[in-house]
Each structure stands twice: as structure tokens, then as C-alpha cells.
Amino acid sequence: MLKMVGATLVVLAGGLSGLVVAGNYSRRPRELRSLRSALQMLETEIAYGATYLPEALGQVSRRCDKTTAVLFSEAAEELSSMSGVTASEAWEKALGKYYPATALNSHDLSILHNLGASLGISDREDQVKHLRLAMEQIDAETACAEDEAARNAKLWSYLGFLGGLLIVLLLY
Amino acid sequence: MNSTDPGRLIPGQSEDNTINEILPVLPGNIRSMIAALSRSILEKVKEIRFRQGKPLVLGLSTWDIFLSVEGRPTQQVDEAYRVTPADMERLIQLISGSSLYAFEEEFRNGFITLPGGHRAGITGKAVLEGGKVRTLKYLSSCNIRISREINGVASRVLPYLLDGDGGIFHTILVSPPCCGKTTMLRDMVRQISNGIPELGFTGLTVGVVDERSEIAGCYKGIPQRDVGIRTDVLDGCPKAEGMMMLLRSMSPRVIAADEIGRREDVDALEEVLNAGIKVLITAHGKNLTELVERPALGQIIRSKMIERFVILGRSRGVGTVEDIIDGKNMRSMGVRKC
Numbered sequence: 001m002l003k004m005v006g007a008t009l010v011v012l013a014g015g016l017s018g019l020v021v022a023g024n025y026s027r028r029p030r031e032l033r034s035l036r037s038a039l040q041m042l043e044t045e046i047a048y049g050a051t052y053l054p055e056a057l058g059q060v061s062r063r064c065d066k067t068t069a070v071l072f073s074e075a076a077e078e079l080s081s082m083s084g085v086t087a088s089e090a091w092e093k094a095l096g097k098y099y100p101a102t103a104l105n106s107h108d109l110s111i112l113h114n115l116g117a118s119l120g121i122s123d124r125e126d127q128v129k130h131l132r133l134a135m136e137q138i139d140a141e142t143a144c145a146e147d148e149a150a151r152n153a154k155l156w157s158y159l160g161f162l163g164g165l166l167i168v169l170l171l172y
Numbered sequence: 173m174n175s176t177d178p179g180r181l182i183p184g185q186s187e188d189n190t191i192n193e194i195l196p197v198l199p200g201n202i203r204s205m206i207a208a209l210s211r212s213i214l215e216k217v218k219e220i221r222f223r224q225g226k227p228l229v230l231g232l233s234t235w236d237i238f239l240s241v242e243g244r245p246t247q248q249v250d251e252a253y254r255v256t257p258a259d260m261e262r263l264i265q266l267i268s269g270s271s272l273y274a275f276e277e278e279f280r281n282g283f284i285t286l287p288g289g290h291r292a293g294i295t296g297k298a299v300l301e302g303g304k305v306r307t308l309k310y311l312s313s314c315n316i317r318i319s320r321e322i323n324g325v326a327s328r329v330l331p332y333l334l335d336g337d338g339g340i341f342h343t344i345l346v347s348p349p350c351c352g353k354t355t356m357l358r359d360m361v362r363q364i365s366n367g368i369p370e371l372g373f374t375g376l377t378v379g380v381v382d383e384r385s386e387i388a389g390c391y392k393g394i395p396q397r398d399v400g401i402r403t404d405v406l407d408g409c410p411k412a413e414g415m416m417m418l419l420r421s422m423s424p425r426v427i428a429a430d431e432i433g434r435r436e437d438v439d440a441l442e443e444v445l446n447a448g449i450k451v452l453i454t455a456h457g458k459n460l461t462e463l464v465e466r467p468a469l470g471q472i473i474r475s476k477m478i479e480r481f482v483i484l485g486r487s488r489g490v491g492t493v494e495d496i497i498d499g500k501n502m503r504s505m506g507v508r509k510c
Contacts, residue, residue, distance in 0.1 A: 046273055052392075053271040079270055082196035084203060086262055087270035120270035123307055127273045 007172070011164035018160015022153040027103035029145040031067055035108075036138045038064040038072060039115075043131040046124060053087055053120045054079040071098035071112075091116030111137045188215045190320050193288035197316070199262040202228065205243035205253070213237075213245060222314040224260045227252035264311050267292045277408065279307045281384070289389020289396035292316045319389060321397050325352065325491060326359035332496050332505055333360070333480055334373055340364060340426060342445065342477060342499070345454040346463055347484035352491030353454045354386050354430055356484060358397055360452060361387065361428050365400025378403045378452075379424030381414030387430055412440035419447055428452040438468040445477050459483060460497060476500060 038060050045056035054076050061072035074094035078085060085093075095116065099109055115134040120127070191214045195203050198220075206220070219231035227238045227249060237245045238252030246252060267284055268275050278284045283293045296311035333340050343360075347353040367375030382388050382405050388395035390407035399405060404422045406414045411429050415437075418424055427444050429437075432453045444451055457463040460481055464470045472478060481497040496505045 050274040050276075051271075052269050052274055054269060056271075082266075084196070084198070084200040084262075084266065086265045090270075120268075121265060121272055123276055124273040 003172075007168045010168050010171075011161060014164020014167065015157075015161040018156045018158070018163065021160070022156035024103045025145075025149040025152045025156065028105070028108075029142050029149055031102050031104060032108065032138055032142040032145055034065050034068045035071075036135055036142065038068050039131055039135050039138070042072075043128055043135075046131070047128050050124065067098075067102060070101070071095065074098065087120035088116045088118075091119055108138070108141055111141070188320070190288070190318055191215075191217060194220070194286070194290060194316060194318060197263070197266045197286055197292075199259050199266065202253075202259060202263075205239050206230075208243050209239075209245065218318055220316040220318075222255045222260060222263055222316075224255055224257055224312050226254060228255050260311065260314070263314055264294070267314070267316075276307060280305050282308070283384075285385040285389055285391055285396075286316070287391045287396065288319075289321075289385075289391070290317060290319050291385070291389075319386075319397075321358070322355055323359060323362065323398065325356055326363055329356070329482055329493055329496065330360065330363055330368060331371060333482075334368075334371060335479075338374065339376070340450050340452070341479035342451050343453070343480040343482060344432075344463075344473075344478050345452075345482045345484060346457045346460065347454065348458050348486075349456065350490065351484045351486050353484055356482075356491065357428060357430060357452065357454050358387050358399060361403060361426075362398055362400040364426060364452070365402040375400065375402045376425040376450075377423070378426045378428055379418035379422050380405045381409055381411050381418060381427070381429040382407050383409060383411050383414065384430065387428070412436040415440040415444050419444060419449065424449060426450045426452055430454050431456060433466065433469060435468045438472060441472060445472075451478075458485075460502070473499075 041060045041063060042056055045051040045059060046053075049056070051059070057072045057076035057079070061069040061076060064072070071094050074097050075087075075090045078090035078093055079087060092113070095109070095112055111134055115130060118127070118130040191206070195207060198206065206214075213230070213232070216232040217230050218233060221229040221231060223229075229236050229238060230245075237247060238249065240246045240248075240251045241253050243253075264272070267286060272279075275284055279294070282295065283291050285291050293315040294308060294311055295313045296308040298305045299307050299309055333343050335341055345353055345357055361378050361380060365375050365378045367373055378400060380387055380399060380403055382390065385407055387397070388399045388403075388405040388407065389397045390405060393407055395403075395405050404418070404424065406418060409417065411432065412434075415427055415429060418427055427449055428451075430453070432438065432441060432455055441451060441453070455463060455466075455469055457466070460473075460483065464473050476499060479499040481499060482493060483495040483497065485492050485494040487494065497503065498505050
């Protein structure tokens with residue numbers, strides 16, 4: 001009886017960890033899409049509203065989903081404090097807080113790094129170009145991520161359970 | 173109110189912390205150097221000049237000083253702190269609030285108004301489009317001019333400008349550059365708008381066309397200077413167009429504008445004069461004779477529509493009122509050097 005309980009627990013644990021890995025794979029495309037729509041909002045604020053960057057970042061953070069909002073709200077806060085930091089420094093700092101909590105990979109991070117370096121330092125036309133470039137790159141990454149998610153998410157959710165079963169069989 | 177000598181512009185006798193409004197836009201290293209200076213210097217700082225690769229210059233009321241690398245005031249050029257390209261880049265980002273794209277028009281004009289109504293002038297390489305300046309790039313110099321509000325400078329002059337019937341006379345302030353013209357105009361606007369209880373004068377609605385953001389010092393459209401409670405400010409708007417807009421939209425009793433001189437300004441001014449609205453304007457010039465010779469403005473003066481001329485100078489320091497002239501008979505009203 002005790003053995004049965006133990007076996008069930010092992011299978012469950014294996015299955016759950018498999019689901020977590022699978023969840024990460026499907027989180028990335030979702031987060032990339034949310035990031036993209038946030039950048040789209042930022043573009044609108046900059047191109048049509050000529051809104052000051054701290055305000056624009058703040059507004060975007062209020063309108064996008066929770067994970068993505070961290071990036072924009074942190075950057076906005078850092079900039080509004082007028083502590084002498086430039087936009088790119090504030091962006092970097094915000095990235096440091098935002099990135100570890102996401103499912104994004106190093107490619108995604110470098111796109112955001114590059115965008116940060118040009119934030120707020122040129123005229124409208126140029127800002128729009130940089131934002132568009134970042135969005136295009138994110139689109140490409142999203143396509144990859146979706147592909148990967150489709151392949152791996154299913155795989156990992158099965159693999160977890162099967163792994164658990166395998167351990168049970170080996171120990172039985 | 174300045175009770176000792178109202179005719180002159182004396183920086184506030186109480187503690188003057190104006191410089192603190194500037195500090196947030198300075199790069200960290202320079203910010204701490206300036207913040208560490210003695211109060212007697214800080215109170216006199218009128219401008220901070222950044223030129224890439226050249227010494228950082230603090231312009232005081234009558235002379236200027238450098239800062240040594242350790243942040244000590246000095247007169248020696250060779251020990252002066254030199255502005256690095258990184259300082260310059262950071263400064264531009266800070267004065268624009270990291271939003272250069274929001275300042276395209278300002279760049280075209282060569283200056284940005286800072287919070288507190290101070291202004292930063294900038295130069296660099298002009299980028300042209302169709303023969304007109306589109307923007308500036310490779311910014312090489314920046315001059316932060318600290319504007320200090322001096323309430324009460326107009327108190328001595330205002331009694332001569334009230335018509336005793338609840339209104340004011342059409343007035344032109346005449347002055348060479350740097351004689352406190354804009355400061356005087358701002359204080360007049362403030363007092364006319366708030367009303368002057370001592371003179372039994374209730375406030376009038378004043379419309380200000382602030383083409384260069386100097387009178388009200390607007391930041392994001394909100395006046396940073398006290399221009400009174402009945403004042404509407406049209407910020408950054410060309411004067412001729414702005415006067416007409418105010419005339420149509422805000423039904424002001426008084427329209428104020430700075431530095432009238434161009435043909436179209438004078439045409440708009442005539443329109444305002446004919447609409448029965450009082451004008452309160454400034455013009456560059458040493459005296460009335462010089463003003464009459466100006467092609468556009470002279471015509472209005474000769475037509476005797478302007479009722480008062482206030483001549484400013486600096487014979488007894490910045491902002492000395494040299495004379496007030498009655499426009500009807502072109503005679504002095506006996507107010508010399510107050």
C-alpha cells in the first residue's frame with residue numbers, strides 16, 4: 001500500500017516538472033507578443049503624441065500585461081527620479097529586474113539591449129525606426145518560439161509523466 | 173515686495189535656492205561640484221556654460237569663473253574642469269528628459285525651457301531641409317540660463333499705467349537687451365492680472381503670447397513663473413498669430429507680448445488696438461527716437477495710439493526705469509531714474 005502511494009507521488013512529481021518545462025516553452029511566445037504590443041504602444045506615444053519618455057513608459061506599463069509592465073514601470077520610475085541617469089541606463093536597470101522573471105532567452109535580451117541604447121536620443125523619425133526594428137526582430141523570435149513551443153511543449157508534458165513512470169518501474 | 177529700492181532688480185534678499193531647480197538636469201559629477209559651492213557664489217550664478225572640450229564656465233552677475241577638477245572656483249584656465257563629450261551627451265539627455273523627439277521645434281529654435289522656467293540654449297550643426305533648419309546635431313555648446321523671478325519690480329511703474337477707470341493704458345516697454353525688460357513685463361502682467369488692492373485696481377484678464385517661453389517660462393504648457401491668476405498663456409506661439417488667436421478665443425482685456433518688431437507683429441498689434449483691447453508689449457531700443465525710426469513699429473508710435481512708454485536702462489543697475497513718457501504729448505511724466 002505504502003509502495004503504491006510512493007509510486008503515485010513519483011509519477012505525479014515527474015509529470016508536474018514536465019508540465020513546468022512545457023509551460024516555459026509556451027510562455028515565451030506569449031511574453032514576446034505582449035512585449036511587441038507594448039513597443040507598439042510606445043511607438044504611438046512617441047510618434048503621434050511626442051509624449052515625454054518617462055510619461056510614455058508609464059502609460060505603456062499601465063496598459064500592458066503584468067510581466068511586461070515591470071520593464072516599463074521600472075524604467076519610467078528610474079527616469080522620473082531625475083537622479084541623473086540617461087534613458088539607456090534606466091532601461092538597462094529595468095531589464096535587470098524584468099528579465100530574470102521571464103521565459104525570454106538571450107536573443108530576446110539582446111534585442112532589448114539594442115533598443116535601450118537608442119531610446120530617447122534622436123528625433124521622432126529615428127525613434128520610430130529603432131522601435132520598428134526591434135518589433136521586427138521580436139516577430140522573428142516569436143515565430144521561432146512558437147515553433148519550439150509547438151514541438152517541445154507536448155513532448156515535455158509527456159516526457160515528465162513517462163520519466164516518472166520509468167523511475168517507478170526501475171525501483172519496483 | 174522689494175521695499176528698499178523698487179526701481180532696481182535686486183536678487184531676493186531671502187535665501188535664494190533657485191539653483192536647486194537646475195541641479196537635476198546636470199550630469200552627476202558636475203551636479204555635485206556645483207552643489208558644493210558656497211552660497212554666496214550660488215546666489216550669483218546666472219548661467220552655466222558647457223562647451224565640449226572647453227572649461228566649464230559659471231557666469232556670475234558681472235564676471236565668470238571656472239571650476240577646478242576638485243570643484244573649487246578658480247580663474248586659472250589650465251586647472252579648470254573641461255567638459256567631456258560624455259558630459260555633453262548626458263547633459264543633452266537630461267535637459268530633454270531623455271525625450272529629444274519631443275523637442276523638435278525647440279531644437280529648431282535653439283533652446284529648451286526647463287522645469288522652473290529656466291532655459292537651456294544649444295548650438296551644434298544645423299541640419300537643413302528645404303533651406304530651413306530641421307534640427308541640430310553634433311551638439312557642441314549648451315548654456316543654461318537661470319531665471320530668477322523678482323516680484324515687485326513693476327510696483328513703482330504701475331501707477332503711471334493705470335487709467336483710473338479700471339483699465340490700463342496701451343504701453344510699450346523700451347529697453348536695450350539685458351536690462352530686465354522681460355522681468356518687468358512679467359511682473360506687470362502678474363500685478364495687472366491679480367489686481368493691486370493698494371491702488372484700488374481690480375485684476376483684468378490678461379492674455380500672454382509667449383513665443384519664446386520667456387515670460388511665463390512654460391514647461392509642458394504650464395507656466396512655471398507666477399504670471400497672475402487671470403492670465404492665459406499661449407506658449408511657443410508666433411506673436412502675430414497668437415495675438416489674433418487670443419483675441420478670438422479668450423476675450424482678454426489686456427494682451428501682452430515680448431519683443432514686437434516684425435511687420436506681421438505690428439499688423440496684428442494694430443488689429444488688437446482697434447479691437448479695444450489694451451496692449452502691453454516690449455521692444456528693443458535705447459530710447460524713443462530710436463524706436464520711432466524702426467520701420468514697422470514707428471508707424472504705430474506716430475499714430476499716437478500708444479499711451480505710455482516705459483524706458484528701461486542700466487544706468488543704476490539692471491532694470492533702472494530711466495523714464496516714463498506720455499504717448500499723447502511725447503513728454504516725460506517726470507519719472508526719472510526711479
